[in-house]
Amino acid sequence: MFELVVTGAKGLDELLQSELQQLCPERATKLKPGQVLLEADLADxxxxxxxxxxxxxxxLKLAQGMVDQADDLYRIADSVVWSEHFDVHQTFMIDFIGTNRTINNSQFGALKIKDxxxxxFNSRMGKRPSVSKINADIRIQARFWRQELAIYLDLSGKSLHQRQYRQDTGKAPLKEHLACAMLMRSGWAENMAAPLYDPMCGSGTIVIEAALMAANIPPGRNRKVWGFSRWRKHDDTVWQQLVEQAESEIKPIQTGIFANDIDSRLVQIAKSNARAAGVEAAIQFSCADAVKYVPEIETAGYLVSNPPYGERLSEVTALLPLFDDLGLHLKQHFQNWKLSLLTSSRDLFRQLKLSAKKQYQLMNGKLECQLVNYDMDERNCEIRQTQPLNSDFANRLVKNIQRSKKWLKSQNTDCYRIYDADLPEYNVAIDCYADWLVVQEYAAPKDVPENKARQRIHQILAALPKIMQADPEKVVLKVREQQKGKEQYQKLAQRHEYLQVSENGAKFQVNLRDYLDTGLFLDHRITRQLVQQRASGKHVLNLFAYTGSVSVHAALGKxxxxxxxxxxxxxxDWAKRNFQLNQLNGSQYQFIQADCTTWLVDHQAKYDLIFIDPPSFSNSKRMDNTWDVQRDHVKLLTQAKRCLKSGGEIIFSNNLRRFNLDNEALKTLGLDIEDWSQKTLPEDFKRNPKIHHCWLLTDAG
Structure with missing residues (x-):
């Protein structure tokens, strides 16, 4: 008899224990988080x-002991007669799991056991075996918890969820053992005569595992190499008897299993995987839109699926309309069915408008998920007429759109704001960039629960494509909080997708996903026009230039x-691309990468027009000191005035809401001051009059 530990994924403990009790009915089992313990023989x-x-x-447990100091690891490992388990010419590897204050590094723990x-081996045979991290003959696992160390022989080798039939996968594939858990939790595993349908099958894991279950094909059938294959105590006779018995108990499949996906490439992958598993003939594959297709199934059955759910809130945007349509489709065509759906975003499932029967917590890799069961009874199949266009948010947005149409006729731009937290409970800004929409969610007040804020943003994202008649794939969500220093222009993604937009004769590249800001500050639209109108025949300097949009307008203004x-x-580099986009080339256009606050100190050239739009605060690593616009603006403008020609102009702007310009200090510099804040406020930003401050500072001569 051996002491065995059988490990499983978080959330599957009780299911795993139940399965082991069926496989080894004569053995007592003990449940611990993520594992089941039992005493069993080799056949078990x-x-x-x-x-x-x-x-x-x-x-399989080999040794166990208490650890008070590092040398105890060595002592416990040395208590095993290793030559009884493998030969000196074989390779081995060690997985060390767990740490405490004494042993706070798993690599150190593995090294002590290896030593x-x-x-x-060296002391007994004068030779030593080699360690191999790839395809080692023997795999050893050390599990360290509190002060107790247990050393095991890994009989499985590679994780048992790897069934050896996957030829290829789609994005974020579902693990095989989790697919089985879904089938068990759904109830289908106890009623395998009923039809099974996966409308979004991906690479086919759920339906393949279902077919293996229905045919009583053991999941380890295709595995050629096990952790015990080269173990000295392996009994091949016992193993072969078990394999032969399992083969004799395989049976024909008596149920209908149906798989569908909208992606034809994934359907081909699923077919290939099913073929490798030996169950392709048992599954009926189709390629269609899941929210439009109805398989030819005569009786109600089980719909078990892992639909897309997006790991980030921004990825949920395009999925909301999908789940809205899916809910209606299920109500219309799947009466009396039982549904079991996996998600990491339960809020997304609210779009289905279904009442759940039960929910289970599961782990899909490192992602916390919920498996939600629904009965498609009379109540869930009732179609309630929803009127999203009649909500307060939708009504306000429609009014804003109608109002925007009037002033847009006098504008020459495809970038503008249509909503800016007009209703406090819908705390977002919505900007149009050509046929794209950017939704910026302002951080919710502390007294608003997170789940309520999330529900509201989902309402917005669900209604927006319908109101704006926009492609859901072209709606981008961002969360805008007060940013400081290096956080200001931090990357959110790395897609490198650029969109061309236009504004008053200028063309610009914007990036709607990778950064918090897009590359074009829409509230400075009028400011850029004023720069262009004043730029003719002048030498222009643009400090804190960002992507160079003001520079482009100055160049277009000759x-x-x-x-x-x-x-x-x-x-x-972005600014250079914007110049190229507008066919602006020549040595008269200079691009300098430098910290403006220090570059200006030693700069000797003179300019007719200087545009300055600094950040509110910065502590970037590239700067020698921190920057605070309230504290440092006089010093900056003093240096700028030194580079200003007689009679020249400085346009100074910033976005710090509580900013106060030091008028007295600037007058002593010989600058006349004209407040342009209202003059430079575009029509679409008048709901937020403090979006920026702007002044024209003129050399008094």
Whole structure:
């Protein structure tokens, strides 16, 4: 008899224990988080390896002891007679799991056990086995919890969820043992005569595992190499008897299993995987839109699926309309069915407008998920007429759109704002960039519960494509909070997708996903026009230039020269692309990567027009000191005035809401001051009059 530990995924503990009780009915089992313990013979251990659909690993205990100091690891490992388990010419590897204050590094723990093993071989045989991290003959697992260490032989080798039939997968594939858990939790595993349908099958894991279940094919059937294959105590006779018995118990499939996906490539992958598993003939595949297609199934059955759910809130945007349509489709065509759907975003399932029967917590890899069961009874199949266009948010947005149409006729731009937290409970800004929409969610007040804020943003994202008649794939969600320093222009993604937009004769590249800001500040639309109108025949300097949009307008306004300065190499390159997009080329256009606050100190050139739009605060690593616009603006403008020609102009702007311009200090510099804040406020930003401050500072001569 051996002490075995059978490990499983979080959330599957009770299911795994129940399965092991069926496989080894004569053995008592004990449940611990993520594992089941039992005493069993070698045949039981082999049986679990071959037949368990839920287990990850089957571990056979070799030694156990308390650890008070690092040398105890060595002592416990040395208590095992390793030559009884493998030969000196074989390779081995060690997985060390767990740490505490004494042993706070798993690599150190593995090294101590390795030393004990090779030292023992050396002392007894004068030779030592080699460690291999790839395809080792023997796999050893050490599990360390509090002060107790247990050392095991891994009988499974690679994780048991790897069934060896996957030829290829789609994005974020479902693990095989989790698919089995879904089938068990759905109720289908106890009623396999009923039809099974996966409308979004991906690479086919759920339906393939269902077919293996229905045919009583052991999940380990295709595995050629096990953790015990080269173990010295392996009994091949016992193993072969179990394999032969399992083969004799395979039976024909008596149920209908149906798989569908909208992606023809994934359907071909699913077919290939099913073929490798030996169950392709048992599954009927189709390629269609899940919210439009109805399989030819005569009786109600089980719909079990892992629909897309997006790991980030921004990825949910395009999925909301899908789930809205899916809910209606299920109500219309799947009466009396039982549904079991996996998600990491339960809020997304609210779009189905179904009442759940039961919910289970599961782990899909490292992602916390919920498996939600629904009965498609009379209540759930009732179609309630929803009127999203009659909500307060929708009504306000429609009014804003109608109002925007009037002033847009006098504008020449495809970038503008249509909503800016007009209703406090719908705390977002919505900007149009050509046929794209960017939704910026302002951080919710602390007194608004997170779940309520999330529900409201989902309402917005669900209604927006319908109201705006926009493609849901072209709706981008961002969360806008107060940013400081290096957080200001932090990356959100790395898609490198650029969209061309236009504004008053200028063309710009914007990036709607990768950064919090898009590359074009829409509230400065009028400011850029004023720069263009004043730029003719002048030498123009643009400090803190960002992506160079003001520089482009100055160049289009026939400036004699335009110098663009920004600290970021990324934004200087972006500015250059914007110039190329507008066919602006020549030595009169200069691009300088530098910290504006220090570059200006030693700069000697003179300019007719200087545009300055600094951040509110910065502590970037590229700067020698921190920057605070309230504290440092006089010093900055003093340096700028030194580079200003007689009679020249500085347009100074910033976005700090509580900013106060030091008028007295600037007058002593010989600057006349004109407040342009209202003058430069575009019509679509008048709901938020403090979006920026702007002044014209003129050299008094």
């Amino acid at each position: 251990a082999y049986r679990i390896c071959l037949h368990s659909r839920l287990a990850n690993r089957v571990l 004990a093993i090779v030292d023992q 400036a004699t020269s335009v110098t663009t300065v920004d600290m970021s190499h990324t934004y200087i």
